[in-house]
Amino acid sequence: MSEILVLVEQVDGEVKKVTLELLTLARGLGTPAAVWAGPGYTPDAKAKLAEYGAEKIYVAGSEEITGYVVGPKAELLAQLVADKSAAAVLVAATAEGKEVAGRLAVKIDSGVITDAVGLGDGFVAEQSIFGGGVNVQSKVSRGTPIVAVRPNSTAPEAAAGAGAEEEVSVSLSDAAKSARIVERVKQEKGARPELTEAAIVVSGGRGVGSAENFSVIEGLADALGAAVGASRAATDAGWYPHQFQVGQTGKTVSPQLYIAAGISGAIQHRAGMQTAKTIVAINKDPEAPIFELADYGIVGDLHQVVPQLTEEVDKRK
């Protein structure tokens, strides 16, 4: 079977969950081949990639690959597509992943699909468009399909692969080196999972009422091992930091469970969470549009409902 290249997302050598999801998807479509771009490759990383089905691991460990903004990764993938006659390329639909995908598409003259929430036989991708209002199935009709898949689109399943390593060197063009990274500032990692990767997200909106009250949302999130999100009304009010905003102009999340508390369900918010597998809404207004979207709805004051929920979850631990 032809190889499906999977661009590995990693932080300090730790493979991110979305990569395991992509390997799981790739297994159903061909031979999964992980592509490690930049330094930091370790035996642990190899073990993790092989555990989730990587038959091949291409390691391009040069500092140059990550020393410049996205261009080198696109060139590395373009080289591998040509050398290995890859059947498809999968990347995570993160801001960087999508930019790599776009550049790669231009380089190899192929079609690209972004923000896929599923991928099936014949590389038919499922996408949720128009702010999540319509689901479409799309297929690349030219060249090697490149698909950027949203985190949490599939559950990662372990299935051992050979994990055969091959070192790759790539000579970068001047164009790929035109934007150099001069500084990296590490964001302090809290105890909670990363918002776009979390399996459960608990979000608060204007109904939360104040910055202090967000502790209610955090309490439920911590009981569930979830990430915290917020509507734009809450972030604009300064109640929660902007990097946690979910929606059209914030983050796109696709968790197994999304709990929206005190959020009305404006189209711009829905655009960022509509593909969640199960949606629970807590709102004191029974007419709130979020209930049209929710799988389960609780009409009530979140300041009463959310602490009760937290207590119940804690009891079951």
Ligand SMILES: Cc1cc2nc3c(=O)[nH]c(=O)nc-3n(C[C@H](O)[C@H](O)[C@H](O)COP(=O)(O)OP(=O)(O)OC[C@H]3O[C@@H](n4cnc5c(N)ncnc54)[C@H](O)[C@@H]3O)c2cc1C
């Ligand atoms: C170009 C553009 C981009 C945008 N991008 C985004 C985006 O990325 N993300 C985003 O979220 N918004 C975005 N917005 C804003 C969006 O249109 C809404 O204004 C916003 O989502 C509203 O946030 P909210 O639901 O928290 O507030 P509101 O719409 O004010 O809703 C608050 C809800 O809380 C309920 N409530 C109040 N008190 C309680 C209580 N005690 N208990 C339970 N329920 C209670 C109310 O019944 C109400 O339904 C964007 C807007 C524009 C124009």
